[in-house]
Amino acid sequence: MASGSAAPDVRVVGGLASPFVTRVCVALRLKGVAYEFLQEELGKKSGLLLASNPVQKKMPVLLHGGRPVCESLVIVQYVDEAFAGAGRRILPADPYDRAVHRFWAEYADTKVKIHATDPHQFRLGIECALSGMIGGDKAEAAEKVASALGQLEEAFAACSKGQGFFAGDDVGFLDIVLGSYVGWFRAAEQITGKPVLDEARTPRLAAWAARFCAHEAVGDLMPDAGRLVEFGEALRAALAANAS
């Protein structure tokens, strides 16, 4: 703990357009933990970010009592444990359920990922909301994402047991992980005119996404799709300028 320091106990280093950063802020809100948000400048990395996450040099970083925690899934789980006495629990109480939710979180992050940091590939990334298929065939990539979302539709049915969220009656770990992408899904929809969460193909997830965004712990933390599209263009330009 940074006793005697003026710095608040909990700080988040990141940018509000990052789905990974959204996760951390939603987790802290669910726990009712106050935090200071340290906004990174577009296309640059602050000294604090580089010093706090020297291995990956990526946001988000959570600073708790001055100690850094990196990787959004690690951070969300850390928040659940470090503030166990506050708010509702984020990970399921049952070890088997926890394992299932972690499995699907890992699946979502592997298969349904938005790549926005490469200036040359950003548009392709957002158009397909794709995973690991950058540089490949767009239609094939979009189909792979659609297929992964189909799997997650089934996972939702199994995990939610007829309730509104993966975690049941309220937002939990898997809701935060997949839900953080919803702003980017909507941005992709604006660009392509095609739904990512298709009401015909993934009706449960389409309804869940609206419910997630309307949740009191999410609300204004979910970036507006139009602003994400603008952000993507500005990021491309900033990265290209930095590269030249």
Ligand SMILES: N[C@@H](CCC(=O)N[C@@H](CS)C(=O)NCC(=O)O)C(=O)O
């Ligand atoms: N697996 C990481 C991904 C974090 C990540 O990719 N962050 C992006 C912003 S959305 C970043 O900092 N990119 C900078 C870079 O790739 O150099 C997590 O879940 O925290």
